[in-house]
Amino acid sequence: MRKNFFGLILFGLIQAQYLFSFDIETASKIYDKLFYAVFEKTNIKVFVNDDEYKQMILSSKNLVLSESINMSDIVIVTSENDLINIQDKVAFAIEKSLLEKNTNIIGAFYWNKGRPEIIFIKDRLAHYNLKITESFEKYVK
Amino acid sequence: MLNKKNINFSSLKFKLFMSMFIVLFLFIIAKFFIDYKENEQKTLNYLVNTNKTINKFLAQNIKGYIYNNDFENIKSLVDSIENPYIRNILIVNPKGKILYSKLTEKQIGSDYTLSFLSEKNNFLFYSSFDFLDVNMGYQIIEANMQEYENELISELKKLFLFSTISTFFGLLLSFILSTYISRPINEIINRLNKSKKNEYIKFDKQEIDEFDFLAQTVAIQRNELIELNKNLSIKIKEEVNKSQKIEKKLFESEKLAAMGEMIGNISHQWRQPLSVISTVASGIIVNQKFNLLDLDKIEGDMNNIVLQTKYLSKTIDDFRNFIKNTNVKSSFTISHLLDKLVSLTHSALVNNNIILIKEISEDFELTAYENELIQALINIINNSKDATLSHTEITNKYIFIKTEYTNGKKQLIIYDNGGGIKQDIIDKIFEPYFTTKNQSLGTGIGLHMTYTILVIKHNAQIEVSNYKFNYDYTEYVGAKFIITF
Numbered sequence: 001m002r003k004n005f006f007g008l009i010l011f012g013l014i015q016a017q018y019l020f021s022f023d024i025e026t027a028s029k030i031y032d033k034l035f036y037a038v039f040e041k042t043n044i045k046v047f048v049n050d051d052e053y054k055q056m057i058l059s060s061k062n063l064v065l066s067e068s069i070n071m072s073d074i075v076i077v078t079s080e081n082d083l084i085n086i087q088d089k090v091a092f093a094i095e096k097s098l099l100e101k102n103t104n105i106i107g108a109f110y111w112n113k114g115r116p117e118i119i120f121i122k123d124r125l126a127h128y129n130l131k132i133t134e135s136f137e138k139y140v141k
Numbered sequence: 142m143l144n145k146k147n148i149n150f151s152s153l154k155f156k157l158f159m160s161m162f163i164v165l166f167l168f169i170i171a172k173f174f175i176d177y178k179e180n181e182q183k184t185l186n187y188l189v190n191t192n193k194t195i196n197k198f199l200a201q202n203i204k205g206y207i208y209n210n211d212f213e214n215i216k217s218l219v220d221s222i223e224n225p226y227i228r229n230i231l232i233v234n235p236k237g238k239i240l241y242s243k244l245t246e247k248q249i250g251s252d253y254t255l256s257f258l259s260e261k262n263n264f265l266f267y268s269s270f271d272f273l274d275v276n277m278g279y280q281i282i283e284a285n286m287q288e289y290e291n292e293l294i295s296e297l298k299k300l301f302l303f304s305t306i307s308t309f310f311g312l313l314l315s316f317i318l319s320t321y322i323s324r325p326i327n328e329i330i331n332r333l334n335k336s337k338k339n340e341y342i343k344f345d346k347q348e349i350d351e352f353d354f355l356a357q358t359v360a361i362q363r364n365e366l367i368e369l370n371k372n373l374s375i376k377i378k379e380e381v382n383k384s385q386k387i388e389k390k391l392f393e394s395e396k397l398a399a400m401g402e403m404i405g406n407i408s409h410q411w412r413q414p415l416s417v418i419s420t421v422a423s424g425i426i427v428n429q430k431f432n433l434l435d436l437d438k439i440e441g442d443m444n445n446i447v448l449q450t451k452y453l454s455k456t457i458d459d460f461r462n463f464i465k466n467t468n469v470k471s472s473f474t475i476s477h478l479l480d481k482l483v484s485l486t487h488s489a490l491v492n493n494n495i496i497l498i499k500e501i502s503e504d505f506e507l508t509a510y511e512n513e514l515i516q517a518l519i520n521i522i523n524n525s526k527d528a529t530l531s532h533t534e535i536t537n538k539y540i541f542i543k544t545e546y547t548n549g550k551k552q553l554i555i556y557d558n559g560g561g562i563k564q565d566i567i568d569k570i571f572e573p574y575f576t577t578k579n580q581s582l583g584t585g586i587g588l589h590m591t592y593t594i595l596v597i598k599h600n601a602q603i604e605v606s607n608y609k610f611n612y613d614y615t616e617y618v619g620a621k622f623i624i625t626f
Contacts, residue, residue, distance in 0.1 A: 022209050023234070029275040114205035114214075116272050 028060035037136040047072035049082050090128050158319035165311035173304045180296040192266035192282045199280050204270050207278050215241045228285040235276045325352035339367050391586045409488045414449035421445050459484050472508045475544050476501050486522050495538045503544045505551045509599050517594040520587040521555050521622050528559025551626040558617035561607035601626050
């Protein structure tokens with residue numbers, strides 16, 4: 001009985017990672033690369049409201065979770081609500097549709113029919129004097 | 142001769158057949174192994190390509206599901222792939238946790254060993270899902286070994302069947318080709334085998350130049366040989382006839398020469414009785430002139446004249462009998478034969494101071510051509526006479542004639558003290574025209590004639606050897622002729 005209980009706990013812990021809506025570890029690596037391409041530095045401070053994304057930032061090697069928007073280098077916008085207090089901070093969206101909602105959003109990473117898509121908007125990068133690394137230039141539009 | 146019923150392992154046809162078949166068989170074996178390896182590789186390539194295709198298909202669609210932990214879509218996507226060569230498809234995360242397994246034997250969430258990343262496994266294929274060089278997981282395909290083996294066995298069966306059929310056709314092809322190639326030469330051989338002795342042959346034009354040349358050359362040479370043989374047998378017959386004629390003439394001349402010599406002997410033998418007759422007749426005439434005729438003495442004288450004329454008549458008879466040609470064999474004793482021989486040769490021997498010693502210990506009977514036998518023996522006596530005469534070191538010249546039975550066989554032995562015959566020519570003395578004498582003295586036909594008469598006509602044997610013997614306290618060497626009847 002006791003044995004079964006611990007087994008159930010263990011199974012629960014193993015399956016816990018799949019409770020997130022995306023693969024945290026993979027996402028952290030992708031966002032590492034995306035934001036490095038923008039800022040070309042380590043320990044990039046990221047602000048995000050979403051808990052899953054917070055977890056993702058915490059899993060990352062080069063990203064640091066920022067407690068406030070003001071202190072952050074970039075804000076991850078997961079919904080329109082996140083745009084309310086964005087001020088003039090550089091933002092990055094997780095959906096294509098959010099790109100049109102705010103000009104602070106310099107790009108987006110999203111999934112379209114199971115395929116990953118990345119977009120960087122040239123004018124908005126220029127507005128913030130940001131230059132994308134050469135390997136990511138193909139995503140600039 | 143080629144044996145048609147049994148396989149002739151040394152025949153051209155068999156060797157051609159075996160050579161062709163071995164080459165074809167080796168080719169079939171080589172092709173079998175090459176095809177088998179190709180099929181093995183093809184099946185493996187098929188698996189690899191299938192994996193690549195599936196990976197390409199999945200990579201385009203599944204990354205998002207993996208990223209977003211959308212297991213339902215992963216399941217439906219993976220389950221939509223059906224292929225007999227694939228046993229299982231697994232999707233694992235970069236750490237080796239199974240996200241989905243088509244076969245339920247592998248539990249979702251359990252660990253899958255990633256040893257395949259470093260170890261080669263021919264029946265396990267994998268691909269990774271990457272984005273921005275970030276590994277999102279692996280697609281692992283476990284090949285259906287059973288299907289793979291079934292496919293290989295099926296290919297093996299097909300290859301075996303193909304090889305068996307090819308071998309059969311190889312045998313057939315080898316047989317047809319070897320028969321075709323060897324046919325012209327076999328036809329030539331059969332034609333030669335079937336042709337009768339001395340039959341002229343002609344071959345039709347052969348398709349293959351080399352065989353045509355061979356056939357025509359064989360035909361020409363054979364026909365030339367037959368022609369030559371025909372002419373040769375005619376020529377041999379002519380030469381034999383010629384030789385026989387010459388030999389006959391030589392025999393005749395030899396006989397005539399002997400006769401001439403005998404006439405000389407007879408004239409010598411006749412001198413004494415003629416002298417006796419003449420003396421008796423002269424005595425009678427003288428007595429008659431002086432009237433001293435005494436009838437008793439006359440009777441005695443007349444008897445003496447009759448005796449002498451009988452002797453003369455006998456001498457004539459002996460000579461006449463000798464020169465008479467008789468083709469009938471007669472029976473006589475050896476002593477009778479030797480008496481005649483002595484009678485005919487006595488004068489010649491006495492004139493040359495040669496003593497003839499005759500020892501008839503066995504007086505056996507012979508059935509033969511008497512005169513020819515005498516002629517044969519005269520030739521031996523003449524040979525001995527010449528030998529003893531040329532052997533000037535000896536003062537007493539002897540010729541011995543003996544008869545005896547040796548091992549139940551009748552033998553007549555004639556030997557002399559003439560010094561013998563040189564060892565290097567002793568085997569040649571019976572050959573025609575062989576003589577050691579001056580050309581004017583000898584024809585070389587005498588002893589050959591003796592050999593012909595004794596061996597060929599009377600089926601007797603004659604041997605010659607050098608013989609050392611003692612006579613009258615003196616040691617002599619001479620030629621010894623042994624005639625075995």
